[in-house]
Amino acid sequence: xxxxxxxxxxxxxxxxxxxxxxxxxxxxxxxxxxxxxxxxxxxxxxxxxxxxxxxxxxxxxxxxxxxxxxxxxxxxxxxxxxxxxxxxxxxxxxxxxxxxxxxxxxxxxxxxxxxxxxxxxxxxxxxxxxxxxxxxxxxx
Amino acid sequence: xxxxxxxxxxxxxxxxxxxxxxxxxxxxxxxxxxxxxxxxxxxxxxxxxxxxxxxxxxxxxxxxxxxxxxxxxxxxxxxxxxxxxxxxxxxxxxxxxxxxxxxxxxxxxxxxxxxxxxxxxxxxxxxxxxxxxxxxxxxx
Amino acid sequence: xxxxxxxxxxxxxxxxxxxxxxxxxxxxxxxxxxxxxxxxxxxxxxxxxxxxxxxxxxxxxxxxxxxxxxxxxxxxxxxxxxxxxxxxxxxxxxxxxxxxxxxxxxxxxxxxxxxxxxxxxxxxxxxxxxxxxxxxxxxx
Amino acid sequence: xxxxxxxxxxxxxxxxxxxxxxxxxxxxxxxxxxxxxxxxxxxxxxxxxxxxxxxxxxxxxxxxxxxxxxxxxxxxxxxxxxxxxxxxxxxxxxxxxxxxxxxxxxxxxxxxxxxxxxxxxxxxxxxxxxxxxxxxxxxx
Amino acid sequence: xxxxxxxxxxxxxxxxxxxxxxxxxxxxxxxxxxxxxxxxxxxxxxxxxxxxxxxxxxxxxxxxxxxxxxxxxxxxxxxxxxxxxxxxxxxxxxxxxxxxxxxxxxxxxxxxxxxxxxxxxxxxxxxxxxxxxxxxxxxx
Amino acid sequence: xxxxxxxxxxxxxxxxxxxxxxxxxxxxxxxxxxxxxxxxxxxxxxxxxxxxxxxxxxxxxxxxxxxxxxxxxxxxxxxxxxxxxxxxxxxxxxxxxxxxxxxxxxxxxxxxxxxxxxxxxxxxxxxxxxxxxxxxxxxx
Numbered sequence: 001x002x003x004x005x006x007x008x009x010x011x012x013x014x015x016x017x018x019x020x021x022x023x024x025x026x027x028x029x030x031x032x033x034x035x036x037x038x039x040x041x042x043x044x045x046x047x048x049x050x051x052x053x054x055x056x057x058x059x060x061x062x063x064x065x066x067x068x069x070x071x072x073x074x075x076x077x078x079x080x081x082x083x084x085x086x087x088x089x090x091x092x093x094x095x096x097x098x099x100x101x102x103x104x105x106x107x108x109x110x111x112x113x114x115x116x117x118x119x120x121x122x123x124x125x126x127x128x129x130x131x132x133x134x135x136x137x138x139x140x
Numbered sequence: 141x142x143x144x145x146x147x148x149x150x151x152x153x154x155x156x157x158x159x160x161x162x163x164x165x166x167x168x169x170x171x172x173x174x175x176x177x178x179x180x181x182x183x184x185x186x187x188x189x190x191x192x193x194x195x196x197x198x199x200x201x202x203x204x205x206x207x208x209x210x211x212x213x214x215x216x217x218x219x220x221x222x223x224x225x226x227x228x229x230x231x232x233x234x235x236x237x238x239x240x241x242x243x244x245x246x247x248x249x250x251x252x253x254x255x256x257x258x259x260x261x262x263x264x265x266x267x268x269x270x271x272x273x274x275x276x277x278x279x280x
Numbered sequence: 281x282x283x284x285x286x287x288x289x290x291x292x293x294x295x296x297x298x299x300x301x302x303x304x305x306x307x308x309x310x311x312x313x314x315x316x317x318x319x320x321x322x323x324x325x326x327x328x329x330x331x332x333x334x335x336x337x338x339x340x341x342x343x344x345x346x347x348x349x350x351x352x353x354x355x356x357x358x359x360x361x362x363x364x365x366x367x368x369x370x371x372x373x374x375x376x377x378x379x380x381x382x383x384x385x386x387x388x389x390x391x392x393x394x395x396x397x398x399x400x401x402x403x404x405x406x407x408x409x410x411x412x413x414x415x416x417x418x419x420x
Numbered sequence: 421x422x423x424x425x426x427x428x429x430x431x432x433x434x435x436x437x438x439x440x441x442x443x444x445x446x447x448x449x450x451x452x453x454x455x456x457x458x459x460x461x462x463x464x465x466x467x468x469x470x471x472x473x474x475x476x477x478x479x480x481x482x483x484x485x486x487x488x489x490x491x492x493x494x495x496x497x498x499x500x501x502x503x504x505x506x507x508x509x510x511x512x513x514x515x516x517x518x519x520x521x522x523x524x525x526x527x528x529x530x531x532x533x534x535x536x537x538x539x540x541x542x543x544x545x546x547x548x549x550x551x552x553x554x555x556x557x558x559x560x
Numbered sequence: 561x562x563x564x565x566x567x568x569x570x571x572x573x574x575x576x577x578x579x580x581x582x583x584x585x586x587x588x589x590x591x592x593x594x595x596x597x598x599x600x601x602x603x604x605x606x607x608x609x610x611x612x613x614x615x616x617x618x619x620x621x622x623x624x625x626x627x628x629x630x631x632x633x634x635x636x637x638x639x640x641x642x643x644x645x646x647x648x649x650x651x652x653x654x655x656x657x658x659x660x661x662x663x664x665x666x667x668x669x670x671x672x673x674x675x676x677x678x679x680x681x682x683x684x685x686x687x688x689x690x691x692x693x694x695x696x697x698x699x700x
Numbered sequence: 701x702x703x704x705x706x707x708x709x710x711x712x713x714x715x716x717x718x719x720x721x722x723x724x725x726x727x728x729x730x731x732x733x734x735x736x737x738x739x740x741x742x743x744x745x746x747x748x749x750x751x752x753x754x755x756x757x758x759x760x761x762x763x764x765x766x767x768x769x770x771x772x773x774x775x776x777x778x779x780x781x782x783x784x785x786x787x788x789x790x791x792x793x794x795x796x797x798x799x800x801x802x803x804x805x806x807x808x809x810x811x812x813x814x815x816x817x818x819x820x821x822x823x824x825x826x827x828x829x830x831x832x833x834x835x836x837x838x839x840x
Contacts, residue, residue: 006415007267008513009526035273039259042268046527049534052336053259060251067248071211075249078218079256079541081825084504084644087263088256089827090274093568106569107606108207109215110825111200114609116219116228117821118814119179119193121639123227125781125810127147127789128182133175134230135286146695148793149806186807189814196612219821221545224364224784229547233288246289247326250545254329254538261359261537265501265530267509275566287547315553319539322548333539340531347528351491355529358498359536361685364784367543368536369687370554373708386709387746388487389495390685391480394678394749396499396508399459399473401677401779403507405641405670407427407649408462413455414510426835428653429666466667469674476752499681504644555706567827595833599819602828613819620811627808631771635809638778639816647823648816650834668767669775671760676779676788679739679753683787687707688742693735694790 012044019047023054030062037091070099078113152184159187163194170202177231210239218253292324299327303334310342317371350379358393432464439467443474450482457511490519498533572604579607583614590622597651630659638673712744719747723754730762737791770799778813 015021023044024036043050061072073096080088093106101109122128155161164176183190201212213236220228233246241249262268295301304316323330341352353376360368373386381389435441444456463470481492493516500508513526521529575581584596603610621632633656640648653666661669715721723744724736743750761772773796780788793806801809 006410006510007269008509009266037273038268038271039263042266043262045266045523046530049262049527049531053262056255056258056332060248060255065248066242066244067214067252071214072248072252074207074211075214075218075252076256077825078215079222079253080260081821082219082222083257083260083264084824085260085263086827087268087270088260089824090270090566090568092256094274102206103605104206107609108200108205108212110606110822111609112207112212112215113219113825114818114822115196115200116216116232117223118196118818120220120223120225120228121781121817122183122189122193122810122814123179123225124223124784124789125777125813126149126182126185127786128178128227129147130227130230130286131178133177134234146690146790148789185803186810189807189811192616217545221541224544226547229288229544230286243325247329250326250542251329253545254542257541258534258538261501262530262534264504264509265497265533267506270566287549289546317553318548318551319543322546323542325546329542333542336535336538340528340535345528346522346524347494347532351494352528352532354487354491354495355498355532356536357685358495359502359533360540361681362499362502363537363540363544364684365540365543366687367548367550368540369684369708370550370706372536374554382486383745384486387749388480388485388492390682390746391749392487392492392495393499393685394682395476395480396496396512397503397681398476398674398678400500400503400505400508401641402463402469402473402670402674403459403505404503404644404649405637405673406429406462406465407646408458408507409427410507410510411458413457414514426650426830428649465663466670469667469671472756550706567829569826597833598828598831599823602826603822605826609822613822616815616818620808620815625808626802626804627774627812631774632808632812634767634771635774635778635812636816638775639782639813640820642779642782643817643820643824645820645823647828647830648820650830652816654834662766664766668760668765668772672767672772672775673779675756675760676776676792677783678756680780680783680785680788682743682749682753683739683785684783686709686742686745688738688787689707690787690790691738693737694794 007042009042009045011038011041013041014044017044017047019051020044023047023050026058027054030058039087039091070096070101073099074101074105074109077109078116081113082117147182149182149185151178151181153181154184157184157187159191160184163187163190166198167194170198179227179231210236210241213239214241214245214249217249218256221253222257287322289322289325291318291321293321294324297324297327299331300324303327303331306338307334310338319367319371350376350381353379354381354385354389357389358396361393362397427462429462429465431458431461433461434464437464437467439471440464443467443470446478447474450478459507459511490516490521493519494521494525494529497529498536501533502537567602569602569605571598571601573601574604577604577607579611580604583607583611586618587614590618599647599651630656630661633659634661634665634669637669638676641673642677707742709742709745711738711741713741714744717744717747719751720744723747723750726758727754730758739787739791770796770801773799774801774805774809777809778816781813782817 015024024040027036027040028034040050043053061069061076073092076092077089077096080092155164164180167176167180168174180190183193201209201216213232216232217229217236220232295304304320307316307320308314320330323333341349341356353372356372357369357376360372435444444460447456447460448454460470463473481489481496493512496512497509497516500512575584587596587600588594600610603613621629621636633652636652637649637656640652715724724740727736727740728734740750743753761769761776773792776792777789777796780792
């Protein structure tokens, strides 16, 4: 086995820092879990950034809003896959499954993102010009 | 105004080629529209490719399946935005709106994809290692 | 001239919405300008998102911190160029120039980002494995 | 453990080839080190390419120029993170640390690149049009 | 060793499903091999998608067409490297080698893709406007 | 028409600078043309960078080597399309056509890059682990 999978900063396992403590407690309570994943433990390198990111995740992804949480996770998966962020793909696929994404939905999802990548590439390769019909200032 | 927005191939406006004719009729019927956008008119440069792409779009995006069509378009938007495919962003945002995506949902969507891009970048910058808990062979 | 450069949402020119008003006043004051660019005027589509983004920009990019503001803008430029975000490239290059980036520094910057893109591509093409020496848990 | 981390070409450990020998000696002397990383040892697959890349790195990144070397490495990191080139992220983060990047600067850096990725994604999602004020031919 | 390399779906080793069986037999026969790689075994999660992808690969990459198969694999490699898809880089580099790509050609290839990435980045950094001469509607 | 297509630096039309003069003469002679495209005229902002890039282009793309020049341009196109560098897509598609790329080859090329983008996305979505068979240290 060649090659290493390591981080560029040290994982911060100090759970006594007041901001880290507060964020971890909120994660555990809001998500009804006892597990704090590596993403948070590494972000804890910068407690203010940890809090900033968690606040966004809580407000946008955890809170019930108009778009169902399972759908939100699938949109998040689509971005993460296109950016090829391995950790993010794993954590958000797991989250979508936990929120009820079935194998059938996962299959449909994979078909959609594969087709999108294919047509994106064709449009870029051809440099298809945008139709006037898509001008929202005219359209709306 | 400097700079040109042109394509690398000529738009094919021949609607009499049998494959092109068949595909355009199917698009008009399946989507209940009379408008054939630039994407199709440029793809018509290669009628077999036109048919191949339309068949995928029809089966995956137009046909009613488990994931609602509006949600499918939002997943497609997420990929297209991350790839910064301008034409695709316009056409699929228009499609999602036509299928009922409201301004509120569009706002939520923008919040989700912006947050995903931010956390993807943080994970890549830190090179956060994947947690063992995400191993589907253990988990499932 | 073929092709359109339009947005997917309408520019919001309502400056009387309390959040929009507050953010615009803060932008004008913090940046000592009277000009509110398109980025903010389109984000105003979602006043809460506008405020969220401005708060981040103000704290990270406008406030004096350890990394000089000119350098921060050059790091921002590097990300925006690699993501090929045309608007962002323009606005942050203009910001770096306003903060004193000279033509010579701009040249050096272009040399650095071009070289980085070249070696990134080589490393990906070869799939060079990470050296053990880069393991921060051993190293630090 | 599933999955392999291997390269697509064999590492070239021949240090007697005249070009390889010359480049390695120059790396050791210019950087005051005895360690030749995997990047160079794999590039040695093509000695002319090895020399071409090292010449660029030496002139742009190692030589003292207007932009301080630590800042150059941070710009290089920004590109490498956005391209998600794992090896490059590790080697240039290590280089920036060696040149004095502190934990506080690393934190600020992570905040900047995360914010840039977020606003890049928003701009692409909205397709914000470039302001006339950014036209350098008018402005300058 | 930290970090995991796992998939988000379980590998499907059921070779008795009629579609999977048919596709695997066709792969073995068309490619004159007994080995079915992980790509196919994971795609088998969705037998229809497996068949859809294999049909495309067979028609475009395996069938003899105008562009020689070795060249096709090198074009495929170029896309996969730019997308940093590790599995794809490995499998298509192996395919190109099997079709006769020599070390000299591999070297030239690496030089080309590295130069392309470098000039792409410069063009994006500078935002070079497209010359009128590239307008195919005028030119052709 | 909204939106601007402008550069971040001014086009340098000074043809008397000794390096610029030498490079332009070499471009005209090596390529048997009288036209100097925008890419070179903007790069002339930094004459040393202009010369560095032209030297690479001349040695790798213009000089006759093992890979035919038309094929080289198609590999360059594949990278540029995947990076969505509009200028680069236009200039290298024009170059490939000038070197004899036919409409049929252009069609095949578009099919290949579209399929590559699709399978790259599927592999990333599934996080398919690399097969042991692709380990060059075992294989070769």
